[in-house]
Amino acid sequence: MTDRHGVVIRPVGKYCKEGINCIKACPTEAMRWYSGFLKIIPELCINCGECKRVCSDFIAVEEDEWEILRNSTSDRVLICDPVMYTQFAHLQDPREVSSLMGALGYKDLIEEMEIAYDLVAFATVKHVLSVPRESRPMISVYCPAVLRLVQVKYPSLVSRLTPVENPLEVAAALSESRGVGGKPFVFVSPCPAKIGMAKYPEGRRASHMSYAVGMNWVYRDIVNLAKRPSVGDSLPSSDFSRWIRWAVLGGESDHLSMFWRIFGNGEPFRAVVVSGMRNVMEVVEEVELGKLRGVDYVEGRVCDKGCVGGILAGESRFIASQTVPHRVPDWNPSEERLSLLEELHARGFTSLEFPIRARPRLPLSSDLRESMEKLHQLQIVHDRLPGINCGFCGRPSCRALAEDVVRGQGKVTDCVYEQRRRVGDLTREILEMIKLPLEK
Ligand code: SF4
Ligand code: SF4
Incomplete structure (x- = not known):
C-alpha cells in the first residue's frame, strides 16, 4: 500500500x-x-x-504486492527494467534471462522493450532538436527521482524536462496494442522511484502496470536457476543490447547519439552524463545558473553508476555495470526499424497526456500578505537558532525547524541549544532568587 x-x-x-x-x-x-x-x-x-x-x-x-504476485495462479506479464538483464554475469543475452523467468512461470516482454527504448530515444532526439539551442539542455526524465527532484526543488526548470513517455510505459502500451492486454502487467523495479512512477505516473492518468515489485525479490527467486551454467541456447549478440545499456550511466546518451547522427544535420550531440544525488543536484543547479550553454542534453541518474545502482537491484552495481559493456550493440538501425519508429511516433506512443508540472514547496499560507508575514517570522526564528544544522531537533536543518515553528508544527524549544540556553537562564533566575553566588 x-x-x-x-x-x-x-x-x-x-x-x-x-x-x-x-x-x-x-x-x-x-x-x-x-x-x-x-x-x-x-x-x-x-x-x-x-x-x-x-x-x-x-x-x-512495501512488499505486499510481491506477495500478491507470488501467490497468484493467474497469468501475468512481467515488465522487467533493463537492470534485470544485467544481474547474471554469465547470461549475456536477455533471452537467456527471459527463459529463466519462463521456467518460473513468468512471461516477460523483450521484443516490446527493444522497440520501446528505440522509440523513446528516437522521440527524445526529435524533441531536443525542435528546442532552440538557447533553451537547451533538456533534462532526461528516465530517472523518475530526477524528474521529481526538478519538480520539487528546481521548479523553474520544469520546462527543461523532456516531455517524452518512459520506455517502460511505452513497452506496456505496445504490448497492449498487440493484444496482450487483459493480463496484468507486473513491473519489476530496481528502485522505489520507478515503483512510484508505475503507481503514480507523471503526465498520464494511469499507468499500464497493475503491480510494481522490488527487483531483489524476483532476483532471489531466479538466482538459483541462473547459477546453472547453461540455460537454453547460446544466442548471438544483436540490437537487443541497445536498450539494456540504459541500465548503466551513459547508455541513454549512446542510444540518443545513434538517432542524432541520422537527424542532427551533422551537429555533434553534446550530452552531460552524471550519477549520484549530489552530482545530479550540482549539474541541475548549473543548468539553472545558465552554465551549461552549448550542452544539448543532461542524462542524470541519482544512483551511482546508473540504474544498476538502484537500491532494489539484486546484484552489486560494480559487477552489474561490468556485465553490460561486454555486449556490443548494433548502432545502425535498419530502414524498416526507422519507418516503424516514424509510424509509432506519429501514433503518439511516446506522448504524455498532460504537461509535467512543478510541485514547489507548499506556501506558508494561501494568502499572499500572510505568507509574507510568516516569511518574516521565519527569518526571526531562524536568526535565534544556532545555524549549525545538527539535526537533534528532528529536522534536517535549522531553517526547517524555523519553518515548522511558523507552520505551527514545532516549537523553538525543540532545538536542544535553545533548551540549554533556557535552562541556563532559569538556573540564573533561581540562584538569584535564593541569593547564591553565581558560578562564573
Ligand atoms: S530521502 Fe527518503 S524521504 Fe527523502 S525524498 Fe528520498 S525517499 Fe523520500
Ligand atoms: S537512477 Fe536509481 S532512482 Fe533513478 S531510475 Fe535508476 S535505479 Fe531508479
Missing part, C-alpha cells in the same frame, strides 16, 4: 532507533521527527531512496 501522494518508502517503526542519518540524507528535506514519530512529507518526497541507502535496516518499500 502507498499513500495517495505517491510515497513508496517508509520507516519500519519497530526497528527504528530514532537516529537522524535518514533525515540528513534526504535531498528535499522530506523527513522530520514529530512527537516521537518519523514522518515523510508526501509533497516533498521524491522516492529517491537516499534515506534507505543510509539506513537500510529501518526503511523499506
Whole structure:
C-alpha cells in the first residue's frame, strides 16, 4: 500500500532507533521527527531512496504486492527494467534471462522493450532538436527521482524536462496494442522511484502496470536457476543490447547519439552524463545558473553508476555495470526499424497526456500578505537558532525547524541549544532568587 501522494518508502517503526542519518540524507528535506514519530512529507518526497541507502535496516518499500504476485495462479506479464538483464554475469543475452523467468512461470516482454527504448530515444532526439539551442539542455526524465527532484526543488526548470513517455510505459502500451492486454502487467523495479512512477505516473492518468515489485525479490527467486551454467541456447549478440545499456550511466546518451547522427544535420550531440544525488543536484543547479550553454542534453541518474545502482537491484552495481559493456550493440538501425519508429511516433506512443508540472514547496499560507508575514517570522526564528544544522531537533536543518515553528508544527524549544540556553537562564533566575553566588 502507498499513500495517495505517491510515497513508496517508509520507516519500519519497530526497528527504528530514532537516529537522524535518514533525515540528513534526504535531498528535499522530506523527513522530520514529530512527537516521537518519523514522518515523510508526501509533497516533498521524491522516492529517491537516499534515506534507505543510509539506513537500510529501518526503511523499506512495501512488499505486499510481491506477495500478491507470488501467490497468484493467474497469468501475468512481467515488465522487467533493463537492470534485470544485467544481474547474471554469465547470461549475456536477455533471452537467456527471459527463459529463466519462463521456467518460473513468468512471461516477460523483450521484443516490446527493444522497440520501446528505440522509440523513446528516437522521440527524445526529435524533441531536443525542435528546442532552440538557447533553451537547451533538456533534462532526461528516465530517472523518475530526477524528474521529481526538478519538480520539487528546481521548479523553474520544469520546462527543461523532456516531455517524452518512459520506455517502460511505452513497452506496456505496445504490448497492449498487440493484444496482450487483459493480463496484468507486473513491473519489476530496481528502485522505489520507478515503483512510484508505475503507481503514480507523471503526465498520464494511469499507468499500464497493475503491480510494481522490488527487483531483489524476483532476483532471489531466479538466482538459483541462473547459477546453472547453461540455460537454453547460446544466442548471438544483436540490437537487443541497445536498450539494456540504459541500465548503466551513459547508455541513454549512446542510444540518443545513434538517432542524432541520422537527424542532427551533422551537429555533434553534446550530452552531460552524471550519477549520484549530489552530482545530479550540482549539474541541475548549473543548468539553472545558465552554465551549461552549448550542452544539448543532461542524462542524470541519482544512483551511482546508473540504474544498476538502484537500491532494489539484486546484484552489486560494480559487477552489474561490468556485465553490460561486454555486449556490443548494433548502432545502425535498419530502414524498416526507422519507418516503424516514424509510424509509432506519429501514433503518439511516446506522448504524455498532460504537461509535467512543478510541485514547489507548499506556501506558508494561501494568502499572499500572510505568507509574507510568516516569511518574516521565519527569518526571526531562524536568526535565534544556532545555524549549525545538527539535526537533534528532528529536522534536517535549522531553517526547517524555523519553518515548522511558523507552520505551527514545532516549537523553538525543540532545538536542544535553545533548551540549554533556557535552562541556563532559569538556573540564573533561581540562584538569584535564593541569593547564591553565581558560578562564573
Ligand atoms: S525517499 Fe528520498 S525524498 Fe523520500 S524521504 Fe527518503 S530521502 Fe527523502
Ligand atoms: S537512477 Fe535508476 S535505479 Fe536509481 S532512482 Fe533513478 S531510475 Fe531508479
